[in-house]
Amino acid sequence: MNPRRVYSTTVMHIRTFSREKAALFFTLFFPIMLMVLFGLIFQNTGNVSYTIAVQDHDGTDMSRNFTQMLGKVKGVTVEHIGAGEDPASYMKDHDLNFLLIMNKGYQDSIIARTGADPNATYNLTIKYDPTESSAQVKMQLVTAVIQYMNKNLSKSADTIILKPESIISKNFSYIEFFIPGLIGLTVMTSAVFGSIADENEYKQKGIIRKLSTTPITRGEWILSTMFYQLFLAAISTLLILVVGFIAFRASMLFDLFVPLIVIATAFAFSGLGMLLGRLAKDAQSSAALANVITFPMMFLSGSFFPMEQMPGFLQTFAKVLPLYYVNQGMRESMIFGNPAAAAASTAVIGVFAAVVFGLGIYLTTWKQD
């Protein structure tokens, strides 16, 4: 193994890559696009705010008290609309999917209930569009406030009290769950497909044959591709973390195992790509093979959603997939702050990388038949 040859070959790869505009785009900006897209789609599960429109026909201190209470619920903003507006046309004109109407008689009913008439009731009207999910959420929010009020009015104490205690160092949003998975996914796909594409191109252009007449060894060639893919992986990881922080305020934990996992992942999957690119007969079949290998991993290794949502046998199957360990390790490090568990996953990926590298040298030679 000659370090000079590995170094100059790695530099050659990086230089070539930096001049390929399409490759630059797909490798570096595609993951960012994916993150922004997923971040926006799943934003609802995080800190979102709902605006609830209220039309107050009662206009009393008590009705104002009710709407203030509603406004105090986390994430809810109350918007008052004039009592003179026609609800149906107002909703249509202002594109509202939910409107709470406090009919006249709220204060009177409450006073009656606490004094003269224990059976007094009062009807709130809600106009809403049931096809919209945010209207459903608003309905639940209003219902919760009403239940709270009812409970206070009946003056009974709760018997069962739920007290959630998170085992996670902090509450994390979907995007924070997604980022470690996205890093693993990006490093895997760019390493596998990048290595295959390069190997095919160089093979088809006869560059591999030319190189075989020079002193560079197969091992040095594979290693330089691994370093080059590591360089891309490092840039992608940084980009994802920075954009995640800026766009979604996603602040991840960071320890030694994050870079170690990125290194092992880049090595393992670029090695796998080299192996496929070399062993497959032509460009199409190697790309197809790469799809067969990466596609199931993408969806079964918990990159996009927690594994607990999958049936048991798939969860078991996932444990033979290298990407599973990448995701596990990344999340142990970046979300749960659990270095011991991250170390175990890192070790698994490291062993996989070593095996692939060994196979790459053993199964492929410069020599032709």
Add this chain to the structure above:
Amino acid sequence: MTASAIAASGGEPVIAGKDRQNDACIEVRDLVKLYGKVRAVDGINLTIRKGEVFAFLGPNGAGKTTTVEMIETIRTPSSGKVVINGMDASSRVNDIKRIIGVLPQEFSSFDQLKVTETLEFYASLYKTRRDVSSLIKLMDLSEHSGKLYKHLSGGLKQRVGIAVALVNDPEIVFLDEPTTGLDPAARREVWKVIAGLKHEGKTVFLTTHYMEEAEELADHVAIINHGKIIAEGSVEELIERYGTGLTLVIQGAVGDLNGFFREHGLRSEECKDDICIKLKDKDELLHVLQELKDHDVKFKEVNVRRSNLEEVFLKLTGEKLAEGVA
């Protein structure tokens, strides 16, 4: 000369004398390559001398590239042996790679690298290397050194390929069809470069489709067909042995010239609309011309044709080399 005019004759190959082995640079002994039952290379013996340009000719599929790749150590022979500068090619692969430079068939390089970067990259793979800027000057690439490889013309790409083959200052340079697909002007440029290599004392192993290329450049020629060497020698030796010698072509003659020549004891034949006379040597040529003058024979034009390598090749292999395409 039409193809039918040349009768294929199964002559013994001209094998050069033992003295070639005295300053041998590459020795190939009983080299065989089997693909299943097909003998792609069938017991080849070759000797290439230090400092010569050796041209390896053969029709497509004759076993040229397979042979070259076995000599270059990148293909494993089924049997037989290759010795380069006294080193066995099967056991001293790394030592051999250091002293050879290869321009593979249909050479191509990294599209996104500039000429200088390409040469620097390949040079970095070797311990002993040539100064890249002097190489750029030598190959006359100075004004293109900052261009990306993908933006170069075919002729320039081949020149870069030859420059790449020289980055380690090799003793032996292998050029596999260096001018295939080039226009005549670009081809001449590459020839100039190859002639320059010989001047530098390099041994050149040239594989080619073009007979003029071999005639122009080669000190020694070997022709391979169906995996076997069918003729070997200098260009002159091969033409002398297999060629038809000089032919006098008389165009636009008036009267029964054939009868005239028969009377004077000369064998003539009709070729197309002309009359062709095979000649033994220059003296016979002068004699015939004198006869024509003495008898005041009327004709439009005379031409003298000399046998060339193309004709020899055609005669030996029974087929024309593919032209222009690999």
